[in-house]
Amino acid sequence: MPLQQLTGEAAVAAQVSTCKRDGGSGQQRDDDPVDDLPVDLERVDQDLELVKKAVAVHLPEQWPSGQHCRNDHGQWPCRLYRWGHEVLWHAGRREPDIAELVRRAECGDLRWS
Numbered sequence: 356m357p358l359q360q361l362t363g364e365a366a367v368a369a370q371v372s373t374c375k376r377d378g379g380s381g382q383q384r385d386d387d388p389v390d391d392l393p394v395d396l397e398r399v400d401q402d403l404e405l406v407k408k409a410v411a412v413h414l415p416e417q418w419p420s421g422q423h424c425r426n427d428h429g430q431w432p433c434r435l436y437r438w439g440h441e442v443l444w445h446a447g448r449r450e451p452d453i454a455e456l457v458r459r460a461e462c463g464d465l466r467w468s
């Protein structure tokens with residue numbers, strides 16, 4: 356089954372294909388540094404809404420082959436999720452805060468404008 360059809364986001368996924376590494380060959384490492392997207396500490400507060408949105412939409416989905424990003428279908432945690440997580444961490448958010456953010460987004464409490 357073509358997995359893109361599950362979400363209808365194939366076009367979006369193509370546009371953000373830079374989020375994928377090595378064609379998704381499964382080389383994700385836990386210690387993979389967030390070296391490809393900058394974390395600008397001066398702008399953490401300004402970027403916070405964007406970052407929250409990134410984290411809220413780049414959520415894991417359980418597939419037979421493992422966890423994949425719902426948004427870009429790469430191995431999860433994908434690059435954007437890890438970037439968002441990193442920025443939130445620098446902004447003083449911790450796991451319970453991030454979990455709450457995700458929960459609220461799932462419930463539709465958050466409005467992205």
Ligand SMILES: [Zn+2]
Binds near residue numbers: 414434
């Ligand atoms: Zn993603």
